[in-house]
Amino acid sequence: MSVPTSAHSRAVTARLRGVHKSYGPVRVLDLPELDLYGGEVVGVVGENGAGKSTLIGTLAGSVHRDGGDIDIDGVPLAPGSTEAAARLGIAMVSQEFPLVGQLSVAENLLLGRRPRQTRRRVLLDRAASHAEAEAMLTEIGLDPRAIGVHREVRSLPVPTRQMIEIAKAWGREPKLLILDEPTSALGPVEAEMVLGLARQAAKRGGTVLFIGHRLDEVRAISDRVLVLRNGRLVADLTPEEATEARLIREMVGGEINRTQPRPPAVDAPVSLRLRALTADGLGPVDLEVLAGEIVGVAGLMGSGRSRLIHTVAGAQPATGGTMTVAGAPYAPRDPGDGVAAGIAMIPEDRKEQSLVLFAPVSDNVTVSILRRIAAHGLLRPGRQREEARRIADSVHVRMQSVEQPMGSLSGGNQQRAIFGRAFATRPRLLLLDEPTRGVDVGAKAEIYELIDRAAADGMAVLVASSELEELQLICHRIAVMCRGRVAAILRHQDATKERIMTAAAGAAFAEATPLTQVIPDSDGIPHTDGAAQ
Amino acid sequence: MSAQSTLPPQTPITPSVTSTGTRLLRRLAESPEAGVVIACVVVFIAISANASTYASVGNLQVMGRDLSQTGILAIGESLVILTGGIDLSVGALAGLAGILAAWFNVNAGMPAPAAILLTLVVCAAVGTWHGTMVTKLNVPPFVITLVTYTTAQGLSLAITSGTPINGIDPLFSNLSSYYIQQVPVPALFFFGVAAIAWFALERTYVGRQIYAVGGNREAARLAGIPTGRRITSTYIASAVLAGVVGVLVIGRMNVADPSVGPGWELVAIAAAVVGGVSLFGGEGRIIGVAAGAILLEFIANGLLALHVSPYYQQVVQGLVLGIAILLDRLRASYFGRGRR
Numbered sequence: 001m002s003v004p005t006s007a008h009s010r011a012v013t014a015r016l017r018g019v020h021k022s023y024g025p026v027r028v029l030d031l032p033e034l035d036l037y038g039g040e041v042v043g044v045v046g047e048n049g050a051g052k053s054t055l056i057g058t059l060a061g062s063v064h065r066d067g068g069d070i071d072i073d074g075v076p077l078a079p080g081s082t083e084a085a086a087r088l089g090i091a092m093v094s095q096e097f098p099l100v101g102q103l104s105v106a107e108n109l110l111l112g113r114r115p116r117q118t119r120r121r122v123l124l125d126r127a128a129s130h131a132e133a134e135a136m137l138t139e140i141g142l143d144p145r146a147i148g149v150h151r152e153v154r155s156l157p158v159p160t161r162q163m164i165e166i167a168k169a170w171g172r173e174p175k176l177l178i179l180d181e182p183t184s185a186l187g188p189v190e191a192e193m194v195l196g197l198a199r200q201a202a203k204r205g206g207t208v209l210f211i212g213h214r215l216d217e218v219r220a221i222s223d224r225v226l227v228l229r230n231g232r233l234v235a236d237l238t239p240e241e242a243t244e245a246r247l248i249r250e251m252v253g254g255e256i257n258r259t260q261p262r263p264p265a266v267d268a269p270v271s272l273r274l275r276a277l278t279a280d281g282l283g284p285v286d287l288e289v290l291a292g293e294i295v296g297v298a299g300l301m302g303s304g305r306s307r308l309i310h311t312v313a314g315a316q317p318a319t320g321g322t323m324t325v326a327g328a329p330y331a332p333r334d335p336g337d338g339v340a341a342g343i344a345m346i347p348e349d350r351k352e353q354s355l356v357l358f359a360p361v362s363d364n365v366t367v368s369i370l371r372r373i374a375a376h377g378l379l380r381p382g383r384q385r386e387e388a389r390r391i392a393d394s395v396h397v398r399m400q401s402v403e404q405p406m407g408s409l410s411g412g413n414q415q416r417a418i419f420g421r422a423f424a425t426r427p428r429l430l431l432l433d434e435p436t437r438g439v440d441v442g443a444k445a446e447i448y449e450l451i452d453r454a455a456a457d458g459m460a461v462l463v464a465s466s467e468l469e470e471l472q473l474i475c476h477r478i479a480v481m482c483r484g485r486v487a488a489i490l491r492h493q494d495a496t497k498e499r500i501m502t503a504a505a506g507a508a509f510a511e512a513t514p515l516t517q518v519i520p521d522s523d524g525i526p527h528t529d530g531a532a533q
Numbered sequence: 534m535s536a537q538s539t540l541p542p543q544t545p546i547t548p549s550v551t552s553t554g555t556r557l558l559r560r561l562a563e564s565p566e567a568g569v570v571i572a573c574v575v576v577f578i579a580i581s582a583n584a585s586t587y588a589s590v591g592n593l594q595v596m597g598r599d600l601s602q603t604g605i606l607a608i609g610e611s612l613v614i615l616t617g618g619i620d621l622s623v624g625a626l627a628g629l630a631g632i633l634a635a636w637f638n639v640n641a642g643m644p645a646p647a648a649i650l651l652t653l654v655v656c657a658a659v660g661t662w663h664g665t666m667v668t669k670l671n672v673p674p675f676v677i678t679l680v681t682y683t684t685a686q687g688l689s690l691a692i693t694s695g696t697p698i699n700g701i702d703p704l705f706s707n708l709s710s711y712y713i714q715q716v717p718v719p720a721l722f723f724f725g726v727a728a729i730a731w732f733a734l735e736r737t738y739v740g741r742q743i744y745a746v747g748g749n750r751e752a753a754r755l756a757g758i759p760t761g762r763r764i765t766s767t768y769i770a771s772a773v774l775a776g777v778v779g780v781l782v783i784g785r786m787n788v789a790d791p792s793v794g795p796g797w798e799l800v801a802i803a804a805a806v807v808g809g810v811s812l813f814g815g816e817g818r819i820i821g822v823a824a825g826a827i828l829l830e831f832i833a834n835g836l837l838a839l840h841v842s843p844y845y846q847q848v849v850q851g852l853v854l855g856i857a858i859l860l861d862r863l864r865a866s867y868f869g870r871g872r873r
Contacts, residue, residue, distance in 0.1 A: 062755075083757050098752035100745045102815040107741055112756030114738060124736045 011073075013038045013176055013207040014059065019068030021054050021231075029054040029231045031068070036176070041198050041208040043222030043242075045215065047251050047468070047501070051231035052211050056178045059209070060092040061085035073175060089175035093166050093182050101154030106133035108153050109168050136171040137164075141193050159186050166194060170201075177201050178209045183217060184302060195221050213300050215244045215505055229253050248505070252468070252497035268292045269326070271460030272312065272429050277321035279311040282484045284321060289429070289460040291326075294451060296471035296495075297464035299481030300504050305464040306348060308481065309433045312462065313345040314338035326428055339368075342428035346418055346435060350411070354418050357407030361399055362388030364406045365421045387424075395420035395450060412443025419450045430454050432463040436470060448474050468497050480504050566821035568860065569808055573828045580835035587838040590715060596834050597720030598709070601781050602627075604723040604826035606797055607804035608730050609774035611822045612767040614805050615734075616747045617814025618667060618674035620768065621798050622659070622681035623775040628794020629685040630656055630779025634705070635698040635789030645702035653776045659685075660772030664765025682795070689791040698789040709784030719781050723823075726774065731819040743767060748815025803850070804829050807857040811865075829853070 014036040021029040029051045036042055046052050057063030059070065064080030071077065072088040099108050106129045115132040118125040134144035142163055153161060162185045169177060179198060183191035198208045198221055212218040218225060225242040227235035227250040235250040268291040276284040282304045289295045299305045310316040312323065314332025323330045325341045332338045338345065347353035355364055365388050366373065373379070373387050388402040395416040399409060406414060415435070422430060435451065436444045451474055455461050465471050471478050478495045480488045480503040488503035581588040606623045613620040630652050637648035659681060666672040711718045734740035745753040746760045754760050778797075783789040808825025810817025832853060836846045 082755050086757065098749060098755050100748035100752050100815065102748040103741070103744055107745070111745055111752065112742070112758045122737050122739070124738055124741060 011038045012036070012071075013073060015069075015071040017069045019058060019065055019070060021058060021063060021066050027231055029058065029065075031055070031233055034226075034233060036207045036209065038175075038205045038207055039202050040223040041202045041210055041221050043218035043225040044209060044211045044228065045213070045218055045225065045247055045251060046228035047466075050228040050251070052228055053180070054231070055228065056092060056180055056209060056211060059085065059176065060090055060178055062092075086172070089172075090178065091169035091172045091174035091176070092178040092180065093162075093169045094180050095184065099153050099161055099165060102152060104150050105137075105147060105153055105156070105164060106130050106149040108164060109133040109136050109149070109171060111168070132171075136167045140167045140170050140197055142167070159190055162186055163190060163193075166197065170197065174201075174206060176207045176209065178211070180211045181213060181301075182210075183212070183214070191217070213505070215247050218242075219244070219247075227251055244505075248498055248501050252501055268458075270324075271326055272462065273324045274312070275322045277311065277318055277323060279307060279316055279318045282307040282311060285484075285486055287479060287486060287489075289462055291428075291460050292455050292458050293477070294455050294461040294463060294475045296475035296478040297462065297481060298468060298471055298478050298500050298504060299487075301466070303481040303504065304484040305466075305481050306433050307484070309345065309431050309462065309464050312338070312429075313343060313431050315345070339425070342426075343431060344368075344422035344425055344427035344429070345431040346422055346433065348433040348437060350414055350418065350438065355406050355414060358405050360403045361392060361397070361406055361409070361417060362402035365391045365402075365417050365424070368421050369424050391420040391424050392417060394423065396446065410439075410443070412439040412446065415439050415443070415447060416450065419447070419454075423454065427459060430459045430461045432461065432465075434465055435463060436465070436467070444470070468500055471495070471500075472497070482506055564809075566809055566818055566824060569821055569824040569828055569857075573824055573831060576828060576831045576835065580831065580838060584835070584838035587835060592834065592838070594712070594715070594717050594720075596830050597717045597723075598785060599830050599834065600826060601717075601719030601723045602778050603797055603800040603804060603829070604823065605726050605774050605778050605781075606801035607808075607822050607826045608726055608819065609771035610798065610801040611805040611808070611810045611817060611819070612730065612734075612743070613674070613771045614802070614810050614812060615743055615814060615817060616764045616767050617750070618764065618767070619802070619812070620663070620678045620771045621675065622663070622678040622685060623771060623778075623801055624797035624799070625682045625685040625689070625795045626656060626659060626772060626775040627779040627782065627797060628791065629689045630776040631783040631789045631793065632689045632692050632698065632779075632791055634780050635701045635783050636692055638702050638705075639698055639700055645704040648702075649780050652780060653773055656772040656776030657769050660769035661765060663772065664761075664768035667768065668761035668764050682798070686795050689794070693789070693791045695791060697791065701783060701787065701789065705780065705784035706787045707784070709781055719785070722777070722781065723826075726777075727819055727823045730770075734819060739763065739766075744815055746815075800829060801826075803854045806861070807854060809861060811861075825857075 012035050014034075016031050016034040016036075019029065019031045019034075020027060044052055044055065054063055058065040058079070059077075061077075061080060061082040061084055069076060070079075072090065075088055077088055077090075078084040100111065103111075110129055110133060114121075115125060115128040117132060118128040130149050133149040137144040137147060137149070140163070147156070147160060147164075153164065156164070162182065166179075166182060177198070179194070182194050186194065195217070198210055201208050202223070210218065210221055212221075219239060219242055222239060222242070225235075225237045225239065225247065226233060227237070227247060229251060230253075234253065235246075237246070237250075270288050271291040271293075272287075272289040274285050274287045276286060278284050285308060287295070297305050297308055307316060311318050314335045314337050317333075318331070325343065328341075330337075330341050332341070335345070351357060362385050366384050369387065370379065370384075373383055375383075385402055392399065392402060397409070397413050397417045397420065399413065406417070409417065430451075432451070436447050439447065448470075451461060451463065463471070463475065472492075472495055475495070476492055478490045478492075478500060479486045480490065480500050482504055483506075487506075488499070490499060490503075577588075586592055606627060610620055610623055633655060634648050634652040637643045637651055638645055641648075643651070663674070663677055663681065666677045667674050709717075709719055713721060734743065742753065742758045743763050743766075745756070745758060746763045750760055753763075779794070782793055786793070804826040805817065805822050806812065806825070807828060808817065808821035808823070810822060829850065832849065833846065836849060841849070
């Protein structure tokens with residue numbers, strides 16, 4: 001949609017023309033034209049991967065844009081330089097705070113610069129630093145005496161660190177202040193403070209770019225709401241237009257053509273049963289997955305998607321509740337217990353968490369079954385190669401030989417090899433975290449086939465993904481997470497994007513709409529397993 | 534903005550409301566340096582009570598001279614460790630620096646001051662090389678300084694063909710054998726270097742930025758701190774201090790012996806760790822390093838005074854290091870999860 005012609009008589013702070021950025025073949029940001037005006041709070045919303053982070057990254061200089069021009073107050077901004085962005089008056093408060101834990105609050109607030117009230121160029125002026133740090137904290141409404149500017153940052157709780165990060169950006173008196181989900185780590189009182197600061201910055205004539213996932217918050221604070229989808233600006237709304245229903249509709253776009261629901265799971269035994277499962281930042285969660293069933297886990301960033309997967313795998317300790325796998329109690333202390341119970345996990349980050357890229361394909365795919373293919377504890381290279389070849393063929397890894405390094409394969413091939421390795425252990429339960437991250441479209445379809453095949457072979461599959469289309473396509477049911485809990489469990493045919501997003505965005509909106517019937521009763525018994533036990 | 538009333542409930546209570554006494558105790562427990570300083574005092578008193586010669590002026594002078602060697606190396610080493618690196622070359626480089634200074638003086642006929650200066654310049658070049666490789670090419674510090682360790686040790690032997698260089702200028706031994714008010718000059722070097730390092734780290738912007746680089750390099754980079762230059766500067770300081778030690782050592786022995794030096798880097802690293810410097814970077818203070826070096830010297834010399842078998846001396850030194858690391862980890866896990 002186009003920029004509304006409402007009375008923007010104020011000066012343009014940031015002018016973006018033809019700004020774009022691609023990662024590989026995927027264009028993650030494509031903005032032909034965008035102007036940000038002084039004195040306004042601009043809310044930015046969008047799904048995971050809609051391009052929000054890339055947009056603010058290009059503005060703050062932490063992402064090197066591929067092309068296009070950005071002018072800040074008429075001065076062109078060099079791409080990919082945080083220093084240049086800072087010089088032009090752009091300050092960003094990011095979600096993970098770049099603070100130095102070992103240094104004091106004052107030193108962090110003045111990191112990389114000297115206090116204004118000092119004449120010393122080399123020697124530290126501790127008094128001036130502390131005075132300025134205290135002034136910066138007071139400026140954003142904190143009591144410096146209660147925090148203590150001399151204290152080490154790491155001794156402070158997370159919300160206070162977030163406020164320090166905000167004070168750090170605020171102290172630079174930015175023309176363009178970027179707040180990236182600033183309230184996600186904060187309680188309601190501090191969140192209100194931050195919203196107040198955003199308004200104050202706009203009142204001073206600055207521009208605030210407010211990235212949020214709590215739609216109510218974005219609506220409350222913004223003078224203008226931008227909606228991104230697939231890297232494009234799809235809506236530029238006034239606060240009146242930006243109702244939550246409208247925002248959700250714009251965020252998810254048109255529904256994709258749903259494939260024919262695949263044959264539902266047969267009346268199968270329960271493979272995984274979670275009862276009031278809790279862990280750090282998770283739960284209580286009740287969930288059941290049948291053998292041969294594919295259950296998706298949807299949710300926004302930080303909703304506990306990955307945590308659920310990791311807790312079931314034993315990679316993160318559970319703090320309460322019970323789990324059973326195929327009817328047997330299961331209390332993992334580490335991922336090894338998970339493997340012993342017949343669980344295979346395919347983690348999110350292929351390169352960091354799954355593969356040794358410089359090692360040959362054969363070593364990579366056989367690492368999980370070395371014990372089985374060893375004869376009396378001794379490995380025979382011939383047998384290992386043969387098994388590797390068999391595994392690679394079973395998942396159609398395209399390669400010249402099993403001796404070539406893993407890193408020389410394409411992303412999709414690497415991912416298939418990981419699936420092959422997981423299948424080789426003949427697991428009962430397959431846990432997937434972002435199974436198609438970083439693979440191209442063609443390879444995605446093949447991975448969906450592999451997941452289908454796993455379910456058809458009787459494995460239970462729990463798959464967490466930030467891509468809703470993917471979950472809608474492959475899952476029998478989708479559990480939607482919100483703030484560590486399962487907010488809704490939707491059946492394949494009910495799982496429209498709109499419903500998923502509504503549940504993910506929070507219960508407040510869900511209760512106000514006639515969608516409550518998709519939220520299961522409190523015991524969370526899914527639809528198919530009347531007799532299953 | 535309603536200011537004070539909106540404070541987060543999680544905001545911890547300020548230390549200023551607790552009494553001064555508990556505050557002091559807590560600060561002592563929180564600071565790793567306090568433990569080392571107390572250990573120094575306890576060890577000194579315990580050994581001097583059991584060995585009559587231990588606290589004598591003569592023995593104290595010996596310890597002071599020893600300190601000028603491993604102590605100065607430890608200070609340079611801890612600068613590098615603060616940035617999250619390690620410098621394995623300091624011992625071998627100190628040895629090579631002694632040989633070079635002697636060779637410039639005796640074989641090349643340079644006056645002693647010029648020989649010393651040239652030696653320090655060579656050391657600075659080595660430090661620059663380390664820093665450049667680490668910051669520009671991302672070579673692991675362990676590897677690049679191991680290369681220098683091996684090369685320097687070999688060069689020392691190659692230059693001298695394995696035989697010590699005799700006949701060095703009296704200036705060298707004067708540097709090492711003079712006393713000021715019964716305090717040996719090398720010990721003054723140690724305290725001087727410690728004071729300068731303390732001042733640079735605690736009282737200059739560059740020093741604080743070195744802590745920031747070691748604590749969170751990404752945060753430092755985003756804040757516009759020249760991280761590469763800060764890291765390189767610590768390698769240069771470490772190498773130059775190794776050169777200083779080399780010059781002091783040949784003066785003390787009045788001969789440049791190519792077998793001296795290698796192995797000292799381990800004592801230097803141990804002193805830094807005992808003194809509370811985190812091997813992960815960003816943490817530790819010079820006062821702790823100095824106390825760590827003094828503690829190790831007290832123990833090493835004390836074991837001699839107590840006539841402990843030399844074989845057991847190393848065992849004891851290993852145990853001290855082990856206990857120091859254990860206490861440091863326990864303290865760190867008790868006072869927060871800052872470093873891992």
